[in-house]
Amino acid sequence: MSSLKNSKKITTFFLFQILIVTFIFVNFTNSKKIDIYNSFDRERYEGTFVWSTAQVISNESSLMSIRPVITTDPFDNVHIVWQDMTDLGGIGTDDDIFYKILNATTHAWSIITVLSPSGMEPSVGPEITADGLGNVHVIWRDKTDILGAGSDTDIFYYHWNKTTDS
Numbered sequence: 001m002s003s004l005k006n007s008k009k010i011t012t013f014f015l016f017q018i019l020i021v022t023f024i025f026v027n028f029t030n031s032k033k034i035d036i037y038n039s040f041d042r043e044r045y046e047g048t049f050v051w052s053t054a055q056v057i058s059n060e061s062s063l064m065s066i067r068p069v070i071t072t073d074p075f076d077n078v079h080i081v082w083q084d085m086t087d088l089g090g091i092g093t094d095d096d097i098f099y100k101i102l103n104a105t106t107h108a109w110s111i112i113t114v115l116s117p118s119g120m121e122p123s124v125g126p127e128i129t130a131d132g133l134g135n136v137h138v139i140w141r142d143k144t145d146i147l148g149a150g151s152d153t154d155i156f157y158y159h160w161n162k163t164t165d166s
Contacts, residue, residue, distance in 0.1 A: 057100055060112045061086040063093065073130035073162070076104035081115070081126040081138055088114055095122035097140045115158055119144035123156070134162035 058065040063085035070080050084098045097116040102109050116123030121143035128138045138158045145151050160166070 055109075057109065058082065058084065058098070058112070060088065061098070063087075065098070067124070067126060069126055069128050071128050071130050071136075073134040073136065074132060075134055077130075077134075078102035078104070079128055079130060079136050081128045081140075083124055083126055083140075088112060091118045092120065094120060095124055097123045097126045097138070099128075099138065116140060116142060116156070117144050117146050119146070121145075121151075136160040136162075 057068070057080055061084050065082050065084045065086075068080055068082040070078065072078050079099070079101050081097055081099050083095050085093050085095055086098075087093050088096075088098075091114055096114050096118075099113045099115050100110050115126075115138055119142075123140050123142045123144070126138060126140045128136065130136050136159070138160075140156055141153050142156050143151055143153050
């Protein structure tokens with residue numbers, strides 16, 4: 001009789017263990033999972049970050065616009081340079097360095113400014129930065145023979161002074 005009681009205790013113990021494991025498994029598999037592809041969950045877990053409508057920056061360009069580089073200044077103006085083959089104002093269809101600014105106050109883009117000197121050699125690899133005073137610095141590579149640079153590849157630099165607007 002004692003062995004029958006022990007057998008019932010062991011059986012009850014194992015059934016209890018099976019119920020606990022089943023309970024944990026059911027609750028685990030039925031628990032709410034965050035679906036990052038569901039827009040409700042995305043908004044809840046990623047905030048209410050919303051992208052603006054896309055804008056064409058190089059709309060005056062009719063040929064290949066490549067290698068865009070962007071920076072902002074301390075006044076929240078956005079400065080962009082890129083390499084472009086468009087013949088603006090008779091500069092030719094070699095690669096040149098183009099520039100635009102988005103004015104933070106008016107929210108309007110400037111017209112394109114061609115920074116690289118006109119010549120027969122391509123201007124490539126633009127980079128741009130703004131310093132703490134809002135001055136903008138642009139560099140690029142060019143083989144144009146100006147200022148006695150020769151026909152080898154040189155680094156060219158422009159500086160725009162925020163204070164004097166030049």
